[in-house]
Each structure stands twice: as C-alpha cells, then as structure tokens.
Amino acid sequence: MAPSHLAFLVLAVPAASAGFIALFLRRQGGLASAVSVLAALAVAAGAGWLSLHGPRFEASREWLRLGGLTVSFGINFDDLAALMLAIVALVGLCVHVFSLGYMRDDEAKARYFGGLSIFMFSMIGIVLADNLFMMFIFWELVGFSSWLLINHWYERPSAAAAAKKAFIVNRVGDFGFLLGIILCYHLRGTVNLTDLAAQASSGAAPFSRAIPLLLFCGAVGKSAQLPLQVWLPDAMEGPSPVSALIHAATMVAAGIYMLCRIQVLMVNPALTVIMWVGTATALYAALCAIVQSDIKRVLAYSTLSQLGYMVAAFGMGTYFQPQADGSYHTASGVSAAMFHLTTHACFKALLFLGAGSVIYGCHHEQDIFKMGGLAGRMKLTFVTFTIGVAAIIGFPFLAGFFSKDAILALAFSSNRAVFALLALTAILTAFYMVRLWKIVFFGATRSEAAAHAHEGGGVLTGPLVVLGALSVVAGWRRFYPAAFAGILNNVPEAEGRAHGIVLGVSLTVLLIGAGAAWAFYGVSGPDALELRAPGLFRALGALQQCFDRCYGWYVAKVQQRLAMALNFLDVIGLSGLVVRGTAGLAGLAGLGVRALHVGRINAYVYWFLGGVALLWLFAAGIL
Amino acid sequence: MLPETLNSYVLLSAVLFGVGFLGVLVRRNTLVIYMCLELMLVASTLALVAFSRFNGTMEGNVFVFFILTVAAAEVAVGLAIVVALFRRTQTVRVDRLDSLKN
Numbered sequence: 001m002a003p004s005h006l007a008f009l010v011l012a013v014p015a016a017s018a019g020f021i022a023l024f025l026r027r028q029g030g031l032a033s034a035v036s037v038l039a040a041l042a043v044a045a046g047a048g049w050l051s052l053h054g055p056r057f058e059a060s061r062e063w064l065r066l067g068g069l070t071v072s073f074g075i076n077f078d079d080l081a082a083l084m085l086a087i088v089a090l091v092g093l094c095v096h097v098f099s100l101g102y103m104r105d106d107e108a109k110a111r112y113f114g115g116l117s118i119f120m121f122s123m124i125g126i127v128l129a130d131n132l133f134m135m136f137i138f139w140e141l142v143g144f145s146s147w148l149l150i151n152h153w154y155e156r157p158s159a160a161a162a163a164k165k166a167f168i169v170n171r172v173g174d175f176g177f178l179l180g181i182i183l184c185y186h187l188r189g190t191v192n193l194t195d196l197a198a199q200a201s202s203g204a205a206p207f208s209r210a211i212p213l214l215l216f217c218g219a220v221g222k223s224a225q226l227p228l229q230v231w232l233p234d235a236m237e238g239p240s241p242v243s244a245l246i247h248a249a250t251m252v253a254a255g256i257y258m259l260c261r262i263q264v265l266m267v268n269p270a271l272t273v274i275m276w277v278g279t280a281t282a283l284y285a286a287l288c289a290i291v292q293s294d295i296k297r298v299l300a301y302s303t304l305s306q307l308g309y310m311v312a313a314f315g316m317g318t319y320f321q322p323q324a325d326g327s328y329h330t331a332s333g334v335s336a337a338m339f340h341l342t343t344h345a346c347f348k349a350l351l352f353l354g355a356g357s358v359i360y361g362c363h364h365e366q367d368i369f370k371m372g373g374l375a376g377r378m379k380l381t382f383v384t385f386t387i388g389v390a391a392i393i394g395f396p397f398l399a400g401f402f403s404k405d406a407i408l409a410l411a412f413s414s415n416r417a418v419f420a421l422l423a424l425t426a427i428l429t430a431f432y433m434v435r436l437w438k439i440v441f442f443g444a445t446r447s448e449a450a451a452h453a454h455e456g457g458g459v460l461t462g463p464l465v466v467l468g469a470l471s472v473v474a475g476w477r478r479f480y481p482a483a484f485a486g487i488l489n490n491v492p493e494a495e496g497r498a499h500g501i502v503l504g505v506s507l508t509v510l511l512i513g514a515g516a517a518w519a520f521y522g523v524s525g526p527d528a529l530e531l532r533a534p535g536l537f538r539a540l541g542a543l544q545q546c547f548d549r550c551y552g553w554y555v556a557k558v559q560q561r562l563a564m565a566l567n568f569l570d571v572i573g574l575s576g577l578v579v580r581g582t583a584g585l586a587g588l589a590g591l592g593v594r595a596l597h598v599g600r601i602n603a604y605v606y607w608f609l610g611g612v613a614l615l616w617l618f619a620a621g622i623l
Numbered sequence: 624m625l626p627e628t629l630n631s632y633v634l635l636s637a638v639l640f641g642v643g644f645l646g647v648l649v650r651r652n653t654l655v656i657y658m659c660l661e662l663m664l665v666a667s668t669l670a671l672v673a674f675s676r677f678n679g680t681m682e683g684n685v686f687v688f689f690i691l692t693v694a695a696a697e698v699a700v701g702l703a704i705v706v707a708l709f710r711r712t713q714t715v716r717v718d719r720l721d722s723l724k725n
Contacts, residue, residue, distance in 0.1 A: 599724025601717045605648050 004059035010046040018117035029109030036113035040096040047089035051082040076130030079486030094463035095245040101459030119145035132191040150238040162234035169231040173221015180214030200264040212270040223255025236296040240356025249345035275315025282308030286428035288544040335490040343399035347391035350467035354385035361453040373445040384468040393430040402475035409494035430513025443523025632673035639666035
C-alpha cells in the first residue's frame, strides 16, 4: 500500500469510527468503546509504521476551486509531521485504553468514545495538513471536539459553561489565525507550506511582520498563551482522560506544532513578541499554580507554564536559514520546542492519567486537601506519578531534564532576561509540583474517600506504566529513531562554560524549589501558604482571577451593550420596519383590491361604469 | 318639433341608452334590470338604423337581425339563471343575492 494511502487511512479510520458510533451505536456504550479503541490501535499501528519506517512524502488533491483560489486537501509528511503523528497516536492509544476503565460506569460512554474518535481524526488532520486552509479546517474541528468532550457531563452547568468558554476563546484566537491566512494568501499568493518554504529560500517574496503575528494569534488561542489562557483551567471540567489527551499532550500542542510549521514565515520582530508572550505565560501560570487546591487545576496551570516554555523556545530560535541547495536547516528553536513538546506529552499525559487514577480511586474527589496518604494505598499510581513529577521538575536523567536544559541553554545564549525568568519559573514549577505530590500522597488520609482509595485495575494502570517508561527514556535522544533526526538534530546544547552554568542553574532551581516545597508544606491541615502568608495567598489568587474578571467586565459592560443595541436595530429596524413593513404594504394593497369584490351586483355595475369612463377618457385623448 | 336630422335620432338613442343604464344601476329587481339591458340594446340598434337611413346604406339595417338574435339568446340564458337562482334563494332582488360578500 502506498504511503500516502496509508496516511489517508490513518486519517480516515477515526472519522469512520466516529461516524459509525454516531449513527449506529448511540446506546451501546460497550460496543462503541471497543470500536473506538480498535480504531486507536489501528491508528497507532499505522502511524508507528509511517513514522519509523515509511518514507517522507507529499501528496495533494485539489478540493475546491473558487476563481483564482484553490483549496487543496493534501498530506505533507516530513520529519516534523512524523514526530507529531507518533506522539498523537501513542498518547491517544494510552488515553483510549485508560478511558475504558475510567468511564466504565458512565452512562454516555458512546458519546464519549465518539468524541475521542472525532478528536483523533481532527488532530491527525492538523498534523498531516499541507496547507494553511486545510489546517484551519481541522483546527476548528479540534476546537469542536474539545467542546464536545469538555461538555461530556453537560448536566453540570459549570461543565457547559466551561465548554462554551473554551470554544469562544479559541474562536477569538482563530479570528487572528484566519486573518493571517488571508493576508498570507494575499501577499504571497499561496498557502501551501512547501510553496511558502520555496518562496522563502529563493528570497522572492517580501517578508511581513503581520503574517506571523496574526498566525501566532491562532497559537495564542489554541495553546492558551496570555491573554487567552483563561479557558484551559476551566476545561478541567471534562473527564481526566480528556484532559490528558486534549488539554495536555496534543490539542494544546497543536499551536506549537503550527508555529513550527510556519517557521518559514517568521521574522525577528515577530519572534521577539512570541518569546516574550511565552515567557510571560510560563511565569504567570507557575505563580497561579501555587495556590490551587484542585489536583487537575494544578496540572492545568502546569501545562500552561510548560506551553509557555515551548513558545518561548520557539521565539528564541535562530532565524530560519535557507540553505543553498533549497532545503532548510531546522532552527534550533523549533528543535527545542518540539523536543520539549515530546517529553511534555509523555509526562503530562502521565500526570493527568495518574490524577485520573487518583480521582477514580477516591471516588471522584478532586480536592487535594481531601486526599493524602495515597502512597500506601495506590502503589503503582504513586510510583508512576512520582516519575511524572520528577520528569517535570527536571530531575537529572529523566525526560524533562534534557528538554528543559535545552531551552535554558537556548535562553542563556539568546536573552539573559528570559533565562532568568525561565529559571525562576523552573523554581516555581518544582515548588508547586512537589507541593501537590506531598499533599496528595503523603501523611494521613484526610477524608473518608481517600481512606477507601484503591487502584482501578489493569486498564487504568497499564497506560500509566507505559507513559512512565516513556517519561524516563524520552529525554535520551541517542535512543530516538533516526527517523526523527530531521527535527531533533538541532536541539540546542550549551558549550563549554555555558554548559556548566546552565547545568548548575537547572540543578539549583530544582533543589531550591523541591526542597522549599517539601519543607514548607505539611502533610496535614490546610494550605500552609494560606495559613502563614494570607496576603500573598490572596494576591496570587487575585492574579489568577484578574483575567477572568477583566473579560467578565468587558463582556458584561461593553459587549452586552453593543449586542443589545444591535438587537434593538434588528428587532425594530429589520424585523419591524423592513420585514413587517413590506408585509403590511402588501396587506394594504390587498385590502384595496378587496373593495372591488363586495358581493353586491350594483357595486359591480358601478365599477363597470367607472371602467367605461376610464376607457372613454383614454379614447378621447384626455388621459 | 325637433328637426328631422341624424342628430335627433342619435340623441334619442343616447337618451334611451342613458335611461337603460341608469335602470341597471339603480333598480333592484333582476327582471327589471334585464328589461333595462334590453332597452340599452334597442337604443344602440336605433342608432345603427338611423345611421343606415341617413347614409343610404343597408349595413345598419342588417345589423338589427344580429343584435336581436344576440339579445334573444342572452335573455334565454339569463332567465334560466334567474329561475335557478329563484329556486335556490327564493328571491330575485339583487341586493339579497350577496352570498359572495364576506
């Protein structure tokens, strides 16, 4: 089978699964889950073969032609797509298997698994897309899948509101994205990624600052950067596997992936903006994570922070350098961002699935101050969660250590201020993750639910083990298949003295952050920060809420008033005057004509006389 | 006395036509309306004959037969309708035949 056909199958199988579930298996949850998991398995097998053994290719077919604009449906399978596809397929499979156990007793299992399949289809579409239009279509589909899955328990008003918020905030970013695509088409004449790369290497087209910044708006929305990060913490209303797949490993990484795809369009001013947005997001999210008491919210802010790292890494990357032979050298920023994306996908999915296992074990209790002492009760979850925590805080030789070091090395050589801020964020990361780890797993159990905690079974712990193993090895680039060399060959590494400094800094921040958290937080009682520094606690809480409050004020005061004014115009003006007015005029005309038909013969004769008189006037030339 | 010219005959015809038309407008009995219709027809016939006499041709005179035939056929059909109406509504007064009024 030709590789392009296999890639198309990998794209189509989840769509077929979703369609089949939606049409025929609405009430059969068990069957639907089996169909979806089999589809995920097929996708993983196909994606694995394609990424590791298959050739790199491009294939495209014209889909729509509107005058001079041609929208084509194509697959651009280069090393970047291969890496991303492998990540999506593998994490997707783990989440599918985990969901079998986690959603065991749920009533709407069929809808859930249909949503998972649609999500896999949409995400693979983004990965494989070869032009910006197609990417945008699948981008929107991913937003829809996210809405569907966050909204899974839609009877809860908070879940419904969170899903709406996620979709609307994403739309705001997508507006910028669409403007960027249109501008790109207008200025460059094409939205095909390979054509854009060819244009850039031949130096033919003018460089514009607006295009990359507008396209970055899409990443700001999808990857939840400042100021559009407000949707991600609320998106934790969805089930934990959904959070693991969508809001940790894959969908939010789509923004980073898109940035890497459009690296040929980047110019230095845009890269500077991107770097600062990423850094600000990383620091802001780390500050907010310290005061959260819901286990999933801590992980959500942690995701925001790590995404900020990736975006900052991309922004610091060397400017895209076209080579003489027409190919281009992957910028070091792209390599660093993708490397961190890979390791982050592994350990963040692990952390979320571990949190799901904990929540399942505690009978759907999510407040960490009602857990505690789970180390003894849920041993496998404890071990894998510990691996995940160690990976994210940069424990030596685990996955996060290498990727975070790469980003810090890049920052050290590009921009010392960013380096300092990212190092500070690393301290905070270690601080809040160890806080979470200690409060959830150590000490005495704080509630009834935690006292009866138990492992969820092989289906829940299997994926944890797989992802735990990956979190350990994902940082060892020597073991990566040569297939991904195209992307990962330019991961920045500090040389000489800088190497020592960066290594030293990363180990120091790890020790400071972890040590401080271990010493500061006790295993019993309420949040120690709240107890000893209530002012700081409240300030951090206000920091977290300020964005939501601003948006709430804007929507209530500005947008709502504008909407009411437009509504008035619509009801009174359009419906009233124009629509009902014309109807009224027609009615008047009808009334007038009805006077002719009174039913009395005398009246008819009078009308007849009138007509005769009119005719005579015409004939006599008077009228 | 009126002079014996064409004008006086046409005037007579016009007056008869006017009277007939007024009758159709104003009278309430269907049969009387029919009689006024006949009056209008006769008036137009008179005008035609007068033109024929004063121009010395025969066409106007021939027209009389046509008009009278048409009048007879029309009266036959019309009276049949009036009889049917009377059987249904028991009246021939036009102002009572208003079932088409809403």
